[in-house]
Amino acid sequence: MVEFLEEILATHKVLLSIIVLTLIAAVIVMNYWDRVKFWWTCTWYSFPVIGKISKLSKDITSVDEKGWFSSETTLCSDFHRYYDRFDKDPEHYDRCKSYLSKADELGRKPFPLVMWLIVFTLVILEALGFAYVLAGFTIPGASEALQQYGAFGIALIISIILVGFTHWTGHEVYKNSILKKIRTYYSNDRREDKKNLEPDSRVKLENNNIDDEEKNYSQLLNRVTTNATVTPTWIVSIVTAIFVVVIAIGATYVRGQVLEKQLTEEKSMTQTNVYEQSLPSAIVQSQENADTKAFDEAQDSDRKGGWATFIVLAVLFVFIQLLGILFGFKWGFVGKESQIAFEDSSDFRTKQDFVNYFKREKDNIVKIAEQKLKLLQQRMYQKGNMISTSAKEMDMLKTKDYRTFKEYVKNEARENVNFHNDIEKTKEQTYTKSEFKREIKVDNVKNSNLSCTNCSATLDENSKFCNSCGTEVKKEVLITCTKCGTTLDENSKFCSSCGESILKKNLIPTCPECKTTYEIGVKFCSNDGKELELV
Structure with missing residues (x-):
């Protein structure tokens, strides 16, 4: 196997480097996805000729009911999505901490970036081991190089599937422990008037305090996605266990067949008469029997050592999968909005640090959005001077100073408040029979x-x-x-x-x-x- 790995590393060094770098880049992009999206939005708006500003600046006739050009509204709405992500009041910090506490996840963390790198390293090593086992059996009749490519590709797919299932299994085990805790707390509640185990769908991060008077198991249940009976399910764990056992046994069996094939080929190569024909047949036969016995004993030792090694490799493979399950159990959240609550509150020592950070992020987005909007308005004004436009449109193009991103944010906030007020009034005025x-x-x-x-x-x-x-x-x-x-x-x-x-x-x-x-x-x-x- 060592020779096989050396050959793989020597002949496919570039391919392995590309795969490793791609996986690392994927992990980094996943971890900083919001910032990557914001960077791409800014970049796409700034592209010359095919950029979004160039496209939006061509429309100087469409005006919405607020008196803004549709192009201006489109730009502001695109950047407002990111602004709204950081538009948090100081009380949001307390809500996040309270939400995590009620979900019994205060102190838990998401899957670390370093652990993702370790997991993907294990994936590559598993894939190399599987490729060695599958080489020669994947594409019968193909060239040796093509068989190696096919074996490594199939092995990589199997390893990625295993990583996904083991991580998902660990998450399921953790969630089942939470459900068990809910039912234990519920059974220990001796009140005669206690409610049934039914989650309150109204509970969200923004109105986290509406169940402050409820029992701890009710608060926990309101924040966890569960089935109607609030009971653990083991479907993913069972599927993963079957998959791991089948792969472990199958890989061990294939390794054994490869070993038997090698021993058979070795034995056939040694069955040649190396003794002089002039010697007495009894002596020749006696020496052949002794050599055959010694050779069989050597092969038997190789066979036992090989199978012992294969069993150790199978145990090691199962242990690696258990390690993946442990990773999934130790990190991650089951609360509906625990991930958001953690991201909004985890990196701050005090509430003031929280306020200062979100203010800096908002100011940065406002600065960039204002720059893009001014550039768009300038392009639209130039376009209006080049083509025939109405007096009203030209007047709007000139009086653009009041149409800023900050003003758009204020309008959105007012509309949002009015929308919620209208909903509350409708609820108060509407009664069913x-x-x-x-x-x-x-x-x-x-x-x-x-x-x-x-x-x-x-x-x-x-x-x-x-x-x-x-x-x-x-x-x-x-x-x-x-x-x-x-x-x-x-x-x-x-x-x-x-x-x-x-x-x-x-x-x-x-x-x-x-x-x-x-x-x-x-x-x-x-x-x-x-x-x-x-x-």
Whole structure:
């Protein structure tokens, strides 16, 4: 195997270097993806001729309802995405820390960059080992160089799949430990009125405090994605275990077959008569038997040593996969927004450091966006002087000083506040029929603990007839004098205390169907939804 690895490194040095550098670059780009996107946005806007500023500057006729050119709005919206990422108030730092604490992930970290490099190094080493095993079996009949390329390619694919599955398995094991903790806390809660294990979908990083009064297991559940039964699942772990076992056994078997093939070829090459024919046959036969025995013993030793080595390699392979699972268990988050909360709060010792950092980032984005916007407005003004435009458009091109990126940010903030206010007003003004029924309070009707006047059977509050004898249920309606507050009989026309006429002043909303009465102001019956009549 050592000779094979030396040959691979010698003949494919450039290919391996490209693969290693590509993997390292991929890891770095993944880790700094937001900054890479911002850099590309700035670069793409600055490209001459084919850049986005050159493209947007050609449109000097489209104007939106705010009085901005559509080109200006497009540029500002592109940069506002990055500005909004850093537009955080000082309280956001506290929300991030509180969110991580409630998700029981305060102190955890994402997968480190160094560990990614180690993982990809292990991938390359695994791929080289697999390539040695698969060489000669991947593309039968092809040249040796082509077989080596095919073996390394297939081995690299297998190794990458293993890295993904082992990391995913570690994440699943960690998530299952969180779910087990939730169920343990829930079972230890001895309250009789405790709620069922149902996550509150309203909980987000921005409104992290809405479940402050809940138990710790409820807070944890609100921040973790889980199934309906809040139980662990082991699908990924089972698939990974099967895959690892099959690869380990298969690789060991192929190594054994390669060893047996080598031993057979070695034995066939040594089966040649090297003794003089003039010697007695008994001596020749005796010497051949001794040589054959010594050769078989040597091959047997090679076979045992080879298989012992293969078993150690298989154990080492399984251990590497377990190490990948451990990496996935130790690092990473299961909270829905834990990654964002960590990124926004992890690198700061104090809240003031947090405020200063985000202010610097916002100022930097504003500076770059203003430069790009001014360049765009300058190009649009030059374009307007070159072609025929209306007086209104030329006036807008000249009066461009008030259309700045800062002004765009302010407008977006105002619209966002107004949007949320409109949603809240709509929620307050919109009631479903069921909500309307729940808010109705029937105070003018004595309909609790009803009993039949004929057989004294206990009736439901909405019963119209007795379930036992069929007698019609008559509910006593109480009328209150608006002047002195005296409670009167439903047939009273005058107050017995002050003499006030109540016939027309105390018209009571009554359902024409079930005859249930309600407070003044109620318009619909809570029983059947009928419109009430004043009686």
